[in-house]
Amino acid sequence: MQRLHLVFGGELVDPTKTVFRDVDDIHVVGIFPNYQAAYDAWKAEAQKTVDNAHMRYFIAHLHRLREEATEASSTEELG
Numbered sequence: 001m002q003r004l005h006l007v008f009g010g011e012l013v014d015p016t017k018t019v020f021r022d023v024d025d026i027h028v029v030g031i032f033p034n035y036q037a038a039y040d041a042w043k044a045e046a047q048k049t050v051d052n053a054h055m056r057y058f059i060a061h062l063h064r065l066r067e068e069a070t071e072a073s074s075t076e077e078l079g
Contacts, residue, residue: 009057
């Protein structure tokens, strides 16, 4: 199974929370085939914005979402 990861980020309303100031302005860095590649991309983007405390980049584990969807559909079939 592929373990895809999405790297994205943007400016937060408050640096202590994870609410984006403008969801239309979220920067999608890309989808990566493994965690190491995603981490490298995340780190590069995060370092570019290190002087802005409101900017944050994240790594989303897309493979986990697919696993949850598979589990949910299996559970629904049982119900």
